[in-house]
Amino acid sequence: MSETSATFDYVIIGGGTAGCLLANRLSAEPNHRVLLLEAGKTDSYPWIHIPVGYLYCIGNPRTDWMYHTEPDAGLNNRVQRYPRGRVLGGCSSINGMIYMRGQARDYDAWAKITGDDSWSWQNALADFKAHENHYRLDQGADPITGNNSRFSDMHGSGGEWRVEKQRLSWDVLDSFADAAEQAGIEKIDDFNAGDNAGVGYFDVNQRSGWRWSSSKAFLRPARGRSNLTIWTGSQAQKLSWSTADNGQPRCTGLSLSRAGQTVQVTANREVI
Structure with missing residues (x-):
């Protein structure tokens, strides 16, 4: 060599x-x-870009590191697949495209543990908004105001990272959400405002029905x-x-x- x-x-x-x-x-x-x-x-593999294509990317050595967990006693010692992207875009090229920031209290805990306030939720939120292009802030997203200002404190527009409302909508999922609400779980329309507790549809990293990976967005x-x-x-x-x-x-x-x-x-x- x-x-x-x-x-x-x-x-x-x-x-x-x-x-x-x-x-x-x-x-x-x-x-x-x-x-x-x-x-x-x-990331030229066609299945990367079609949303349902994650089924052909996960467990595929062309795009996945093919990791597995150790046997888990709580799962009757079963071994689980642990997908990790092995392609430009990494996991954002093979995952389910769910856009999820996480819990505000976790960021604040990291800031406290590290003594570095840049890890706090408010500081992280500024970075999220800076690179975000959220569909709720598109011109005309709100048919009355033309711009959904209710979400502007939590989301950004004009950035590279496109976030859209997922196109999937099933009656069985709506019925499940209704049942969850009846059981005391609040319905929410934004999982990324600092508290993930609730039931509703996820937003997704897609653009016009295609996967929007970090390779497409930033690279x-x-x-x-x-x-x-x-x-x-x-x-x-x-x-x-x-x-x-x-x-x-x-x-x-x-x-x-x-x-x-x-x-x-x-x-x-x-x-x-």
Whole structure:
């Protein structure tokens, strides 16, 4: 196996949901040379883009790492499939497209544990809104006002991450929601306002009926930038370390396998 080398400012290991966003944001600065590494292939597989196609992507080694859990005593020692995306876009290219931010109290707990208020719900919410393009804020989303201001405190418009109302609607699901309400569970129309408790339909990461992955949202608009390099089929092997001026260890790069070669990559600024 031959060996070569390359140098960048930032090296992002993993072209999944977060990796695609980071590649977009870091390469927006023209002076930053950014490398995005993905062990899987490009997201050209047709089933990725059709919403029902997740059935053909999960459990498929072309797009899934094919992980499984350890035997679970609570499940009679059964082993469960644990899908993880092995493709540009990562899990956002193979999952069920449910848009779910999580619980506000979890973010606030992380802020308390870390002592870093940037993890708090209010700070995270500002970031969510900044990259969001939510259907409820589309012009004409509200037939009376032309803009649904009730959701503007929680959602953003004009960002890359498209969120739409799912097109699926079944009588049996509506009946289940009615039964849940009768049992004391509140019906809600927004699972992403900081409290997931309730019953209702999920919003989805789709655009006009097609999957809207992080690769489509964040990576495609940045692909034309000369300072962004994307390597698929590139498997990280070993991180390189040195000692920083403050005496702390610092990751300075990595070795990876790509197209039959071992490549030594140096990061002048950061490995992510």
